[in-house]
Structures are given as C-alpha cells and as structure tokens.
Amino acid sequence: MSTPQPPMPQTAAPNWQAAPGAPYPVYTSPIPVKRTHLGHALASEWTKIRSVRSTMWTLGVFIVLVVGIGLATAALVAANAPDSDLAGENPLSFGFFGLLLGIMCIMTLGVLTTASEYGTGMIRTTMTACPSRGRVLLAKGIVFFAVAFTVTLVSAFVVALADVSILSAAREPSGEEWLKGTVGVSLFIALLGLLSLLVGSIIRHSAGAITIMIGVLLAPLVIALFMFSESLEDLRQALFEYSIPNQLSAFYSQSLTDTGPSGWDPLWIMLVVTAAAFAGAYALLEKRDV
Amino acid sequence: MIEAVGLTKRYGDKTAVYNLSFQVRPGAVTGFLGPNGSGKSTTMRMILGLDNPTSGQVTIGGYPYRKLPNAPRQVGALLDAKAVHGGRTARTHLLSLAQLSGIPARRVDEVLGVVGLQDVARKRSKGFSLGMGQRLGIAAALLGDPQVLLFDEPVNGLDPEGILWVRNLMKALAAEGRTVFVSSHLMSEMALTADHLIVIGRGQLLADMSVQDFIAANSAGFARVRTPDTEPQLREKLSTALTEAGGHVLPEQDGALRVTGLELPRISDIAHESDVRLWELSPHQASLEEAYMRMTQGAVDYRSTIDQKAGLQQPLPPGAEPPMPVPGQGQPGWYAPPPPQQGGQPFTMPQGQPGQPAQPPQAPQGPYAAPAAPTAPPAAQGETPNPYAQPAPAAPAAPAPAVDTTKSEDAR
Numbered sequence: 001m002s003t004p005q006p007p008m009p010q011t012a013a014p015n016w017q018a019a020p021g022a023p024y025p026v027y028t029s030p031i032p033v034k035r036t037h038l039g040h041a042l043a044s045e046w047t048k049i050r051s052v053r054s055t056m057w058t059l060g061v062f063i064v065l066v067v068g069i070g071l072a073t074a075a076l077v078a079a080n081a082p083d084s085d086l087a088g089e090n091p092l093s094f095g096f097f098g099l100l101l102g103i104m105c106i107m108t109l110g111v112l113t114t115a116s117e118y119g120t121g122m123i124r125t126t127m128t129a130c131p132s133r134g135r136v137l138l139a140k141g142i143v144f145f146a147v148a149f150t151v152t153l154v155s156a157f158v159v160a161l162a163d164v165s166i167l168s169a170a171r172e173p174s175g176e177e178w179l180k181g182t183v184g185v186s187l188f189i190a191l192l193g194l195l196s197l198l199v200g201s202i203i204r205h206s207a208g209a210i211t212i213m214i215g216v217l218l219a220p221l222v223i224a225l226f227m228f229s230e231s232l233e234d235l236r237q238a239l240f241e242y243s244i245p246n247q248l249s250a251f252y253s254q255s256l257t258d259t260g261p262s263g264w265d266p267l268w269i270m271l272v273v274t275a276a277a278f279a280g281a282y283a284l285l286e287k288r289d290v
Numbered sequence: 291m292i293e294a295v296g297l298t299k300r301y302g303d304k305t306a307v308y309n310l311s312f313q314v315r316p317g318a319v320t321g322f323l324g325p326n327g328s329g330k331s332t333t334m335r336m337i338l339g340l341d342n343p344t345s346g347q348v349t350i351g352g353y354p355y356r357k358l359p360n361a362p363r364q365v366g367a368l369l370d371a372k373a374v375h376g377g378r379t380a381r382t383h384l385l386s387l388a389q390l391s392g393i394p395a396r397r398v399d400e401v402l403g404v405v406g407l408q409d410v411a412r413k414r415s416k417g418f419s420l421g422m423g424q425r426l427g428i429a430a431a432l433l434g435d436p437q438v439l440l441f442d443e444p445v446n447g448l449d450p451e452g453i454l455w456v457r458n459l460m461k462a463l464a465a466e467g468r469t470v471f472v473s474s475h476l477m478s479e480m481a482l483t484a485d486h487l488i489v490i491g492r493g494q495l496l497a498d499m500s501v502q503d504f505i506a507a508n509s510a511g512f513a514r515v516r517t518p519d520t521e522p523q524l525r526e527k528l529s530t531a532l533t534e535a536g537g538h539v540l541p542e543q544d545g546a547l548r549v550t551g552l553e554l555p556r557i558s559d560i561a562h563e564s565d566v567r568l569w570e571l572s573p574h575q576a577s578l579e580e581a582y583m584r585m586t587q588g589a590v591d592y593r594s595t596i597d598q599k600a601g602l603q604q605p606l607p608p609g610a611e612p613p614m615p616v617p618g619q620g621q622p623g624w625y626a627p628p629p630p631q632q633g634g635q636p637f638t639m640p641q642g643q644p645g646q647p648a649q650p651p652q653a654p655q656g657p658y659a660a661p662a663a664p665t666a667p668p669a670a671q672g673e674t675p676n677p678y679a680q681p682a683p684a685a686p687a688a689p690a691p692a693v694d695t696t697k698s699e700d701a702r
Contacts, residue, residue: 034359036391052378121374289340
C-alpha cells in the first residue's frame with residue numbers, strides 16, 4: 001500500500017542552516033529527506049479513492065446499471081423479437097442502454113474525486129502536503145482513469161459475452177466490433193469521467209460540476225429535439241450527431257444519423273476535449289489560491 | 291526558519307496583509323497574535339504556498355514553500371482541524387498524506403499513538419469531535435518529523451489534558467531546535483507557551499518581540515502594599531511618603547494601596563524610614579492579555595457590543611429597570627486600559643500604523659492616571675455609560691482596571 005523507499009543517496013535536501021550568526025540549535029530529522037515524485041502522489045490518490053464510500057457507491061450502481069440493463073435488454077429482445085429481425089444485428093449493441101445510464105455514475109465519481117476535496121477542505125491539507133499542484137491533478141486523473149476504465153471494461157465485457165450467448169440468432173460480431181464494443185466504449189466513458197474530474201477541479205463545487213456534466217450529456221439532444229425551424233436544420237443535425245449518446249452509439253455502428261462521427265471518431269473527439277480541459281484545469285490550479 | 295519579506299496580499303480592493311516582514315527562528319515557540327480578520331490565517335496560507343502573495347515573498351529555510359523538495363518532511367502544518375474528508379478514517383487520511391511524501395505506513399500508526407487516537411484510527415473522521423479533529427490535524431503535522439511546524443489555533447476544542455499536552459509538545463518541539471509558529475487567541479495559553487511574539491493588526495506588523503518585552507512595553511506592573519488595617523493613619527502616612535518619593539499611589543477597595551513608579555525595595559525602604567509596618571508588599575505583573583488588548587485595541591475590526599435586546603423587548607412600563615446583561619470579555623469597557631507609558635506610544639513601531647490614533651488621546655494623563663478616571667479611556671464610554679466599567683456599584687469611584695488586572699495576573 002505505502003511505498004517505503006529503500007534508502008538511497010540523499011537528493012537535494014535543503015540546507016537547514018539558520019541565518020549566519022544565529023545562536024539557535026537547528027533540528028534535523030535523522031531520516032533523510034527524499035525528493036517526492038509522481039509515484040508518491042499516485043499511491044496517495046489510490047488510497048484516497050478506495051477509502052471513501054462514494055467510490056463504492058457510484059461504481060456499485062454503475063455495475064448494477066450496466067450489467068443489469070444490458071442483460072435485461074438482451075433477455076427481453078431474445079424472448080420477444082423473432083429471430084429473423086435479429087439476423088443482421090450486432091448483439092454487442094444491446095449493452096448501449098446500460099452504459100448510457102451508467103455514464104452518470106462515472107461522471108459523478110469523476111467530479112467527486114476533485115470537487116469533494118474542495119467541499120471538505122481536504123484540498124488545503126493535500127496541497128500543503130504536496131505543493132506541486134499539477135502533480136496532484138495528474139495523479140488524480142491517472143488513478144481515476146485507470147479505475148473507471150477497468151470497471152467499465154469489465155462490466156462491458158461481461159455484458160458483451162452474455163449478450164452474444166443470449167442472442168444466438170444475431171450475427172457473430174467481427175473482431176473490430178468486439179474491440180469497439182468493449183475497449184472503445186470503456187475508453188470513451190473513462191475519458192468522459194476524466195473530463196468530469198477536470199470540470200470538478202475547475203468549478204470546485206460538487207453539485208455545480210455534476211449539473212454541468214449532466215447538462216453536457218443531455219442538453220444537445222434535448223435542445224435538438226425542439227429545434228423545428230428550417231433555418232436551424234444544420235445546427236440541429238450537428239447537435240444530434242455530436243451529442244454524447246449518439247457518439248457512444250457510434251461504437252456500435254448504430255448512429256442516429258448516417259453522417260457525423262463514426263468508427264473511432266468519438267474517442268478522438270473526447271480525447272481532444274479532455275486534453276483541452278486538462279490544460280485549463282492545470283493552468284487554473286497553478287494560478288488560483290487554494 | 292521562516293522568513294517573510296514585504297509580504298502583501300490583496301483580495302480585490304481589500305488588503306488582507308500589507309508589507310509584512312518578520313523572521314521566525316528555530317529553537318523557540320513563536321506566538322502569532324492578532325484580532326479576528328487581522329490576516330493571521332492569510333499569512334499562514336501564504337507561508338504554506340496555498341495563497342500566492344500579491345507582492346513580497348516568504349521562504350522556509352531559504353526555499354519558497356512550493357519549491358521544497360519534500361514539503362511534509364520539512365514543514366508540518368495544522369491549518370484547520372476540519373480540513374479532512376469526513377468519509378475517510380483517521381488512518382487512511384494520514385496514510386494518504388504519508389504516501390504523498392514517501393513516509394512509511396508504520397509512521398502513521400506511530401503518530402496516531404502520539405496524539406492518542408489509536409483507538410479510533412479506523413473510525414470515519416466525520417464523527418470526530420473538534421478536539422479529536424485537532425488531534426488528527428496535529429498528527430498530520432507531526433507525520434514527517436519536520437523541522438518547521440505551523441499551528442493555527444491548535445488548542446481549539448481540546449480538553450484540559452489536551453491543552454496541557456499541546457503546550458508541552460510545543461515546548462518540547464522547540465527545545466529540539468525546531469521552529470514552532472503558533473497562532474492563538476488564548477492569551478493565557480500563549481503566555482505559558484510562547485517565547486516570542488509576532489502581533490499583527492489589520493494586516494500589518496504591530497510587534498515582534500519576546501513575551502516579556504511585549505508585556506513590559508504594553509502594560510504597567512504595580513506593587514500592592516497593605517498597611518495594618520487597624521491603624522488607618524499609617525496608610526495615610528505611607529501614601530504621602532510614597533507620593534513624595536515619586537510614586538503613584540491608588541487606594542484599592544479593600545484598603546490596600548496600588549503603587550506604581552517605584553521599585554519594591556524602594557517602597558520597603560520608604561516604609562521603613564517613615565516607620566510604617568507592612569502587611570503586604572507584593573509585585574503584580576500585568577498579564578499578556580492586558581498587554582495584548584492595549585496594543586491591538588486600535589486594530590480590532592470586529593468589535594462586539596452589548597446586546598441591548600431592543601428588538602426583543604416589550605415596551606417597558608415607566609420606571610422599570612431593563613435586565614442587566616452578563617459582563618464579559620469583548621464588551622466595551624470590560625478592560626479600561628491605562629496608557630502604557632508617559633507620552634503615549636508604547637514602543638517604537640513601524641511608521642504608519644493603522645488604528646493607533648486610538649491611544650494618544652489618553653497620553654497627557656500620565657502613566658497611572660487612567661485607573662482613577664475610569665470614564666476616560668474608551669471613547670464609547672463617554673456616550674453610553676457602561677455598567678461594567680465600575681466593578682461594584684457600592685464603590686463607584688473604584689478603579690476600573692481592578693476588574694482584570696487583579697484577576698488576570700495569575701494567568702502569567
């Protein structure tokens with residue numbers, strides 16, 4: 001758990017001499033002071049994320065939603081749809097609905113990873129213990145991304161295996177469909193969670209950041225639904241195509257529209273957006289007072 | 291060694307800290323005092339790199355905090371007892387901090403034992419009392435065996451055992467050659483713990499001196515002399531003799547005399563020469579609290595007043611007496627400080643101190659005039675007569691400072 005370091009040559013310990021001429025004895029710790037690095041911050045963030053209940057709750061609900069809805073959908077379809085309707089279908093696509101709802105849990109966990117520290121005041125303790133603020137953000141991001149990706153991948157994979165076996169009438173998914181339907185969606189969702197984490201770090205308020213992220217998830221679709229005007233047709237189309245649910249469905253090649261992101265595009269889009277958000281969050285964190 | 295040079299912090303158009311320069315040396319407990327809103331916490335946060343100074347800089351051992359190679363191993367800080375995630379247990383909280391600076395997990399159990407939280411180590415800190423939270427915060431500060439320690443209000447909410455422990459802990463830490471910087475509002479506690487004081491008011495330095503110097507510069511000690519109660523003429527005789535010798539004599543309620551301006555041996559000699567027996571001749575040093583109050587009274591931003599309860603009261607029938615509020619600290623006139631020394635300014639201060647004009651009006655009265663004129667010192671008293679300026683209604687002429695000086699001297 002902890003990372004006890006083997007004794008190694010002392011690096012750059014500051015010179016604790018008092019001002020010249022000061023008659024005071026100066027204490028020096030008998031244990032050498034070692035320079036810290038990202039590995040320490042990663043260990044610390046891992047301890048933090050696994051030691052709060054909100055992690056267990058959000059991930060627990062996520063798994064229940066993804067696996068439960070994924071299996072239920074497949075079971076319902078298998079029981080009710082005639083085999084002929086299923087013939088050309090990708091069986092993996094029935095995992096979509098569970099994941100779409102599960103995104104909310106990952107977003108919430110992402111926001112809480114950063115924003116809850118501001119809510120509780122823990123951030124002052126953290127930033128005092130590690131004044132390299134960017135390192136803390138990076139460590140949080142890496143640990144959260146790893147957790148979110150792993151949990152999503154396992155859930156999506158379980159659902160995919162189950163769906164393929166339940167829906168035996170559907171066609172056999174290709175290798176790339178398997179990759180996109182498991183690793184692809186997991187990367188996409190974990191990146192979305194990472195974006196939430198960064199928004200949490202920028203907004204510094206849990207409820208506010210969660211609201212923003214749910215808005216990002218739903219608003220484009222909802223706005224597009226009510227855009228009846230002919231002149232706004234292009235905008236409406238774009239909102240549909242680039243809405244997160246539609247981007248997610250692109251991983252199953254069942255987009256709402258024929259144009260718009262397809263293949264691995266959503267992943268690249270999300271990667272660019274997250275990278276931009278990271279740069280913003282990093283700059284703000286370094287500049288603002290904690 | 292903490293060194294601040296020209297430290298300034300502005301929030302919008304409000305200046306929280308202005309041009310603060312001081313040094314906190316190792317081997318001593320340095321108290322950090324100031325009224326609410328005077329910039330203590332802001333200064334602490336700037337020392338810890340949480341807030342960036344608008345101008346100036348503060349270094350620890352020559353490094354700005356954020357450039358320290360391993361901050362928790364060099365600086366331990368207790369800023370806010372509640373700056374923890376309540377859902378985490380005491381142990382995992384400390385463990386996460388330990389891992390951040392490469393401190394082994396066994397050290398976590400060690401400091402939990404030091405602060406006495408080993409029994410609740412696996413309880414969520416949400417359920418901790420304020421005192422337990424303080425202990426957890428102190429554990430976090432001690433985790434890295436640091437050379438410099440900062441404590442913001444460490445004894446808040448602690449039980450008497452805890453207060454004693456913190457007091458001894460700080461002294462022990464300082465005795466080991468560490469730099470200990472403590473802010474507190476508990477003057478009696480500071481008087482017992484601190485060796486050196488840094489006092490700020492309205493974000494500016496008011497004093498940077500040892501505790502003894504601070505008290506000596508900001509308040510007047512006195513000698514209490516008691517002559518035999520059975521022979522009142524001896525009292526008169528001694529009063530006259532002492533006054534002739536250059537002392538200032540004030541009668542106390544119980545018949546004793548309060549003498550200032552003369553050393554104890556001199557008083558004894560005078561009594562001997564004038565053939566007066568003494569029943570008591572005792573030195574009374576002013577308390578740190580009294581000295582602090584006098585120093586900062588001009589720099590207090592948030593001043594409490596008596597709760598008149600006018601908004602709650604039914605119209606009183608004519609002639610009825612309103613209920614008396616309980617007298618207490620912070621109410622105007624609770625201390626009626628005499629000016630510290632002849633001529634006003636208590637000591638040489640940096641130029642342009644805010645709020646200092648509150649003192650000069652009393653200056654011409656001489657060092658010991660104020661106690662005899664209880665209505666003089668606080669300006670507010672002129673307008674609204676304060677019921678507490680006079681400790682006993684039966685003796686309206688009694689000197690007001692008797693309320694605190696006689697009571698608080700044992701705080702030293």
